[in-house]
Amino acid sequence: MPWRYRFTAMASVHELQLSTSDRALADRVAAAAIADVRRIEARYSRYRADSVTSAINRAAGRAAVAIDAETASLLRYADRCHAQSGGRFDITSGVLRRAWDFKRRPPRIPLPAELDAARELIGWDRIEWSDTQVHLPQSGMELDFGGIGKEYAADRAAVICRDLGIVHALVNLGGDVRAVGPRADGSPWRVGIRDPRRDDATIASILLDDAAVATSGDYERYFEIGERRYCHLLDPRTGQPVSRWRSVSVAAPLAILAGSHATIAMLLERDAEAYLAPLGVSFLMVAQDGSLTVRDAGGASPAFVVSCAR
Amino acid sequence: MLPGTSLAQSAPDEGVIALRYYDYRDWQAGTDRISVRSPSLYALVPLSDTLTVEGSLVYDSVSGASPLYHDTVSGASGRGIGDYRTAADAKLTRYFGASAIAVGAAYSHEQDYLSRAASVEWRTWSADRNRTFAIGIGAAKDRINAVEGVNGPVLDQPRETYDYLLGITQVLDARSLVESSVTWSDGRGFYADPYKLHDTRPGRRRILAWLTHYNRYFPGPDATLRLAYRYIHDSFGDRSHMLEASWVQTLPEGFTLTPTLRYLTQSAASFYRDPPFPDGFVPGELYTADARLSAFGAVTLGLRLAKELPHGITADLAVNVYRQRGDWRIGRGSPGLAAFSARWIELGLSKRF
Numbered sequence: 001m002p003w004r005y006r007f008t009a010m011a012s013v014h015e016l017q018l019s020t021s022d023r024a025l026a027d028r029v030a031a032a033a034i035a036d037v038r039r040i041e042a043r044y045s046r047y048r049a050d051s052v053t054s055a056i057n058r059a060a061g062r063a064a065v066a067i068d069a070e071t072a073s074l075l076r077y078a079d080r081c082h083a084q085s086g087g088r089f090d091i092t093s094g095v096l097r098r099a100w101d102f103k104r105r106p107p108r109i110p111l112p113a114e115l116d117a118a119r120e121l122i123g124w125d126r127i128e129w130s131d132t133q134v135h136l137p138q139s140g141m142e143l144d145f146g147g148i149g150k151e152y153a154a155d156r157a158a159v160i161c162r163d164l165g166i167v168h169a170l171v172n173l174g175g176d177v178r179a180v181g182p183r184a185d186g187s188p189w190r191v192g193i194r195d196p197r198r199d200d201a202t203i204a205s206i207l208l209d210d211a212a213v214a215t216s217g218d219y220e221r222y223f224e225i226g227e228r229r230y231c232h233l234l235d236p237r238t239g240q241p242v243s244r245w246r247s248v249s250v251a252a253p254l255a256i257l258a259g260s261h262a263t264i265a266m267l268l269e270r271d272a273e274a275y276l277a278p279l280g281v282s283f284l285m286v287a288q289d290g291s292l293t294v295r296d297a298g299g300a301s302p303a304f305v306v307s308c309a310r
Numbered sequence: 311m312l313p314g315t316s317l318a319q320s321a322p323d324e325g326v327i328a329l330r331y332y333d334y335r336d337w338q339a340g341t342d343r344i345s346v347r348s349p350s351l352y353a354l355v356p357l358s359d360t361l362t363v364e365g366s367l368v369y370d371s372v373s374g375a376s377p378l379y380h381d382t383v384s385g386a387s388g389r390g391i392g393d394y395r396t397a398a399d400a401k402l403t404r405y406f407g408a409s410a411i412a413v414g415a416a417y418s419h420e421q422d423y424l425s426r427a428a429s430v431e432w433r434t435w436s437a438d439r440n441r442t443f444a445i446g447i448g449a450a451k452d453r454i455n456a457v458e459g460v461n462g463p464v465l466d467q468p469r470e471t472y473d474y475l476l477g478i479t480q481v482l483d484a485r486s487l488v489e490s491s492v493t494w495s496d497g498r499g500f501y502a503d504p505y506k507l508h509d510t511r512p513g514r515r516r517i518l519a520w521l522t523h524y525n526r527y528f529p530g531p532d533a534t535l536r537l538a539y540r541y542i543h544d545s546f547g548d549r550s551h552m553l554e555a556s557w558v559q560t561l562p563e564g565f566t567l568t569p570t571l572r573y574l575t576q577s578a579a580s581f582y583r584d585p586p587f588p589d590g591f592v593p594g595e596l597y598t599a600d601a602r603l604s605a606f607g608a609v610t611l612g613l614r615l616a617k618e619l620p621h622g623i624t625a626d627l628a629v630n631v632y633r634q635r636g637d638w639r640i641g642r643g644s645p646g647l648a649a650f651s652a653r654w655i656e657l658g659l660s661k662r663f
Contacts, residue, residue, distance in 0.1 A: 015382060017381065017382070170381055170382055172382040172383075172384075175383070175384050175385035175386060176384065177382055177384045183381070189381045189382070190381050191381060191382055191383065191384055192382070192383040192384070193383070193384055193385075194383050194384065194385030194386070196386070199385075202383060206384075213384045214384060215384045215385050215386050216386050217385065217386030218386075219386055220386045247385075247386055249384060
């Protein structure tokens with residue numbers, strides 16, 4: 001049985017499971033992996049004034065900001081997601097949060113004028129960036145790494161485990177899961193997929209051996225007015241919440257791939273399946289009526305198995 | 311859920327409200343570490359000279375080894391990896407001249423488990439109040455809903471338990487008393503562990519538990535010795551003996567220090583098999599490898615420090631360490647089991663009013 005380490009960062013509960021007979025090694029590796037998750041949070045949180053993200057956002061409309069290789073690699077990845085999603089995945093769309101307040105009670109739908117004002121500040125293709133600097137051309141524009149930061153941190157934690165000698169580990173950062181190797185006994189890790197309408201139940205399982213699974217859903221932050229659910233995943237073109245899927249889970253070799261594919265599928269709504277199918281990944285989508293779409297990528301890829309309990 | 315016999319002979323004239331915080335952690339080579347944190351609230355309120363009501367609320371959050379089929383769960387929010395338990399109970403006691411009746415109810419809910427219980431207890435005491443008899447009956451209805459059971463979901467499996475209690479408390483002299491009770495528990499239903507691939511247990515479990523306390527006060531050191539012995543005879547085949555000794559030492563300035571030593575020795579259930587998994591096993595036959603049903607010995611060391619504060623307030627802190635090993639059993643313990651250790655800390659604050 002693995003050693004378990006639970007911690008909170010990035011406003012989520014995270015867990016590391018490290019299988020080794022050497023307890024001291026497990027403690028050391030966990031400490032290093034947790035420190036790195038906190039490092040990534042400190043660098044990219046938009047809630048921290050001293051973060052790289054805040055420095056870039058403060059300079060919007062004024063100056064270019066020098067960036068290092070790590071930040072440049074995240075921008076490159078975000079650029080790729082933007083292109084693959086036809087502009088739906090856009091790390092400048094966080095400004096829509098100024099119009100949508102998911103914590104407000106009673107909830108309120110923003111006025112069209114408020115959404116228009118926010119939408120004017122969205123546009124990844126207007127960002128000037130290179131491997132060494134980034135410049136937001138308009139005052140008020142913002143970058144937000146929230147869509148990929150946690151998944152990136154999960155992959156980094158996996159690398160740290162392996163580099164420090166742990167070959168059987170399971171990293172779960174706020175629901176984004178990355179497996180390092182199989183379990184200590186050689187069998188794959190068993191990961192449940194949360195039921196999007198019950199936080200104490202799962203709807204499916206997937207077996208992971210050196211792979212990742214991530215889930216994007218409409219239940220993370222949302223409010224409801226009447227029958228309609230307004231979730232935090234917003235289409236940057238309209239400023240409106242997406243509504244086609246309750247959740248999308250994707251298995252991929254890396255957590256960052258699984259996470260961004262799942263988010264893009266949520267954002268693409270009707271075109272989600274057409275987006276995911278050619279990628280050669282296994283996925284599981286739960287539609288608003290509760291019906292499931294399951295696709296097995298075949299080969300050595302992990303496959304989703306729907307619980308017979310449903 | 312039957313209480314012991316040491317109950318008051320008249321309605322208390324003071325109410326009590328108590329807050330406790332309990333922090334548990336265990337460890338064993340090669341297994342999960344479990345930690346439990348649980349705050350609880352207890353209140354006793356005299357409603358009249360002859361009627362009291364008391365109740366408690368507990369919330370446990372368990373982290374570490376959730377006994378789920380999955381190693382972890384992927385979801386869109388970072389919540390809900392842990393396990394939790396909420397529990398509440400309430401009891402109403404009505405006092406008559408030489409007797410009292412208590413009616414209780416309890417409720418406990420976990421992700422995969424729901425338990426509801428009720429009890430009635432009647433006790434009566436002699437004219438000189440030196441002897442008390444108690445008789446009680448309790449019933450519990452449980453539901454097990456292990457959706458992620460390793461052999462498929464275990465849905466809505468029932469378990470019903472009836473408890474019967476007989477007890478006596480006898481004051482021996484001005485400084486000592488002895489209290490003894492026998493509880494017979496008869497349960498039917500689902501007892502297996504749904505999170506183990508092979509775990510088949512009988513559908514009926516009867517447990518006889520005999521518990522005896524002896525308390526003696528020593529005026530010289532102004533201290534009380536408490537001894538306890540418990541014998542359990544379980545139809546699963548395990549038998550256990552528990553011996554406990556506490557020394558409640560009064561200290562200056564309202565302090566009380568209580569060291570406790572407890573020893574438990576237990577034989578294994580008849581269908582317990584030591585790892586590794588037995589050859590020639592026939593699926594469906596009774597089998598468990600649950601270490602709680604193995605043969606072992608265990609020692610608990612505890613230390614409690616309490617202080618009386620002004621305004622009827624008492625504060626206390628208790629630290630306990632527990633260690634369990636196969637070879638600490640009197641006789642032969644189950645081989646091949648790693649030693650298991652735990653510690654728990656309790657912090658309490660209560661006020662009388």
